[in-house]
Amino acid sequence: MRLNYPSNVKIILVPCTGKVDVIHMLTAIQKGADGVYCVGCLEGACHYNQGNLRCRERVNHVRSLLQEVGLEPERVRMYNLSSGEGPTFAAYAKEMTENIQKLGPNPLKKKAGVA
Amino acid sequence: MKSGSNLEKVLTAGHFAFTGELGPPRGAHAEEVRKKAVFLKGRVDSVNITDNQTAMVRMASWAASLILIQEGLEPNYQMVCRDRNRLAMQADILGACALGIRNMLCLSGDHCQFGDHPTAKGVFDIDSMQLISTVKKMRDEGKFLSGADLDGKPQIFIGAASNPFADPFEWRVHRLAKKISAGVDFVQTQCIYNMAKFREFIRQANDMGLTEKAYILAGVTPMKSLGMAKYMKGKVPGMDVPDEIISRLQGVARDKQAEEGIKIALEQIAEFKEMKGVHGVHLMAIEWEHRVPEIAERAGMLPRPKV
Amino acid sequence: MIVAKRKPFDEIMQLVKGHKKVLVVGCGTCVAVCLAGGEKEVAVLATELDMGRKLANNPVELGSITLERQCDREYLAQLDGMVKDYDALISMACGVGIQFLAERFPDKPVFPAVDTCGLAVNQDVGWYEERCRSCGRCVLGLTGGICPVTMCAKGLYNGPCGGTNKGSCEINADQPCAWFNIYERLKAQGRLDCLLKVQPPQEWKDTTPRTLIQPGYTKPEKAKT
Numbered sequence: 281m282r283l284n285y286p287s288n289v290k291i292i293l294v295p296c297t298g299k300v301d302v303i304h305m306l307t308a309i310q311k312g313a314d315g316v317y318c319v320g321c322l323e324g325a326c327h328y329n330q331g332n333l334r335c336r337e338r339v340n341h342v343r344s345l346l347q348e349v350g351l352e353p354e355r356v357r358m359y360n361l362s363s364g365e366g367p368t369f370a371a372y373a374k375e376m377t378e379n380i381q382k383l384g385p386n387p388l389k390k391k392a393g394v395a
Numbered sequence: 396m397k398s399g400s401n402l403e404k405v406l407t408a409g410h411f412a413f414t415g416e417l418g419p420p421r422g423a424h425a426e427e428v429r430k431k432a433v434f435l436k437g438r439v440d441s442v443n444i445t446d447n448q449t450a451m452v453r454m455a456s457w458a459a460s461l462i463l464i465q466e467g468l469e470p471n472y473q474m475v476c477r478d479r480n481r482l483a484m485q486a487d488i489l490g491a492c493a494l495g496i497r498n499m500l501c502l503s504g505d506h507c508q509f510g511d512h513p514t515a516k517g518v519f520d521i522d523s524m525q526l527i528s529t530v531k532k533m534r535d536e537g538k539f540l541s542g543a544d545l546d547g548k549p550q551i552f553i554g555a556a557s558n559p560f561a562d563p564f565e566w567r568v569h570r571l572a573k574k575i576s577a578g579v580d581f582v583q584t585q586c587i588y589n590m591a592k593f594r595e596f597i598r599q600a601n602d603m604g605l606t607e608k609a610y611i612l613a614g615v616t617p618m619k620s621l622g623m624a625k626y627m628k629g630k631v632p633g634m635d636v637p638d639e640i641i642s643r644l645q646g647v648a649r650d651k652q653a654e655e656g657i658k659i660a661l662e663q664i665a666e667f668k669e670m671k672g673v674h675g676v677h678l679m680a681i682e683w684e685h686r687v688p689e690i691a692e693r694a695g696m697l698p699r700p701k702v
Numbered sequence: 703m704i705v706a707k708r709k710p711f712d713e714i715m716q717l718v719k720g721h722k723k724v725l726v727v728g729c730g731t732c733v734a735v736c737l738a739g740g741e742k743e744v745a746v747l748a749t750e751l752d753m754g755r756k757l758a759n760n761p762v763e764l765g766s767i768t769l770e771r772q773c774d775r776e777y778l779a780q781l782d783g784m785v786k787d788y789d790a791l792i793s794m795a796c797g798v799g800i801q802f803l804a805e806r807f808p809d810k811p812v813f814p815a816v817d818t819c820g821l822a823v824n825q826d827v828g829w830y831e832e833r834c835r836s837c838g839r840c841v842l843g844l845t846g847g848i849c850p851v852t853m854c855a856k857g858l859y860n861g862p863c864g865g866t867n868k869g870s871c872e873i874n875a876d877q878p879c880a881w882f883n884i885y886e887r888l889k890a891q892g893r894l895d896c897l898l899k900v901q902p903p904q905e906w907k908d909t910t911p912r913t914l915i916q917p918g919y920t921k922p923e924k925a926k927t
């Protein structure tokens with residue numbers, strides 16, 4: 281199945297969303313990403329039991345950190361789907377992109393010294 | 396006589412004691428204390444003056460006690476462990492005695508979280524049990540808690556509170572025993588609504604000989620309304636309000652609830668008068684001081700004995 | 703272990719706002735286990751600070767390092783060569799570590815990034831509960847292994863108070879009454895006699911800074927630095 285999803289999305293594969301740490305998402309934003317989202321398996325269907333639930337909590341944590349720092353928490357999100365739901369994946373990518381477009385570019389990019 | 400207080404004299408003469416309660420104002424008006432005192436004068440043997448009750452700042456209990464003395468009433472000076480350390484406590488005990496205060500009630504005090512300064516640091520340097528033994532040591536041995544001699548023993552009739560209803564029930568009477576061994580002369584109980592449980596508590600206290608070692612004053616608070624009864628049942632920790640009380644108040648018209656509440660209190664008082672091991676009643680008519688004359692009259696408590 | 707909580711970001715920003723080169727120093731022991739000031743938390747704070755200061759048009763040069771322990775001279779020594787490059791230090795260790803760091807580099811401002819909250823057990827990942835206030839005169843032997851100083855809201859030695867409420871403390875229904883639990887445990891062990899005697903007032907040991915020298919050890923003439 282070939283699916284179109286916005287080309288601005290850069291995919292990083294991890295074995296389980298439980299592997300995604302707060303610092304990974306935060307660093308992405310620090311380095312100038314306009315948004316970060318994690319796509320995990322459906323809740324209750326994690327191969328490692330809790331991985332996607334942990335990830336959701338971390339996403340929430342990152343959102344609160346961004347707020348503290350003065351950035352929009354909406355730049356970071358969590359989505360869930362089951363494997364094989366290609367169209368849903370594409371839909372989420374589109375939704376996230378639109379959402380970020382509304383927010384505009386990461387304000388850090390305008391500041392000096394952002395890689 | 397340990398203190399020569401009116402309350403002590405009434406009790407040692409074998410009379411059935413009757414004590415009241417007065418909460419100092421949240422401000423500097425001495426008048427507020429005097430106004431409430433009018434209703435209590437001549438109708439009770441001694442008046443408890445609460446100490447930052449429910450952890451709300453109020454006029455100091457020793458100060459309100461002194462105003463009461465000026466008005467010709469006898470205070471029962473309450474002191475909580477929450478707000479002062481052992482130095483301040485002993486200093487206040489000496490000062491209170493020097494100015495004519497003769498009864499004291501030693502309490503732990505409600506936690507600061509309940510009051511208007513919820514983030515205050517609770518002191519609790521010593522607890523109520525240890526405060527009782529401190530006063531006793533000062534009075535009987537003429538020594539400070541540290542063991543150093545003091546000159547001029549404070550003559551204080553030592554009181555404590557007892558809650559017969561808190562869990563575990565079987566421990567309550569032992570806790571009373573502990574307070575008695577620490578040195579209390581009289582005990583005022585938490586407001587009683589569950590009479591069956593109280594009878595059992597007193598029976599245990601009688602069996603252990605405790606009611607011969609200290610005077611027990613049964614706590615009574617008339618219900619002003621059904622709302623108050625429900626609040627006390629659901630919201631006040633350590634309070635035991637049985638369903639009968641609720642249904643009795645429910646059974647009468649709204650404007651008759653206060654009267655029903657007083658009737659319940661009068662029935663209780665009548666029973667306490669006959670109950671072995673109960674030496675008096677402590678009437679806590681919270682913000683209802685003006686009803687005390689009527690309640691005292693109808694309970695057959697007047698005139699108060701002159702001793 | 704000692705547990706701590708990360709301070710609010712705004713407070714940390716305020717503390718260091720006048721400094722341009724800041725070293726964030728974590729601790730790999732207690733505060734790392736309780737997820738407040740270990741390597742990961744150091745990285746998060748440094749990233750936050752970097753972003754926050756850029757957004758405030760007041761960029762800061764940051765360094766970060768996590769020591770094995772900040773309450774040990776041996777590990778602090780690692781910093782000796784690098785501190786000169788910074789004009790302030792942020793410590794994510796407990797209050798003890800922060801002070802030892804400040805003591806070692808007395809000419810550098812040292813700022814705490816965590817609030818030290820006590821001695822606690824690990825109930826689950828991220829969930830800690832205080833159990834001891836290090837009073838210096840342990841009474842657990844008389845109280846069925848439940849600390850009245852810490853677990854009773856009033857720190858009573860002769861509890862329970864009149865507010866005990868069907869097993870809960872008067873302060874709220876979710877907080878167990880320590881003295882109710884003490885009673886139940888001693889009863890189950892047949893040791894209620896422990897409670898019959900009036901416990902005398904505590905001789906508080908925490909009113910002055912305490913020093914501990916274990917038997918068999920002596921205080922060196924002058925601590926090596």
Ligand code: SF4
Pocket residue numbers: 833834835836837838839840841842849850851852
């Ligand atoms: S009594 Fe409590 S505070 Fe004191 S040492 Fe023991 S556990 Fe710690």
Ligand code: SF4
Pocket residue numbers: 853854855856857858861862863864865866867870871872873878879880881882
């Ligand atoms: S209710 Fe229990 S835990 Fe709470 S203050 Fe009273 S004795 Fe302590």
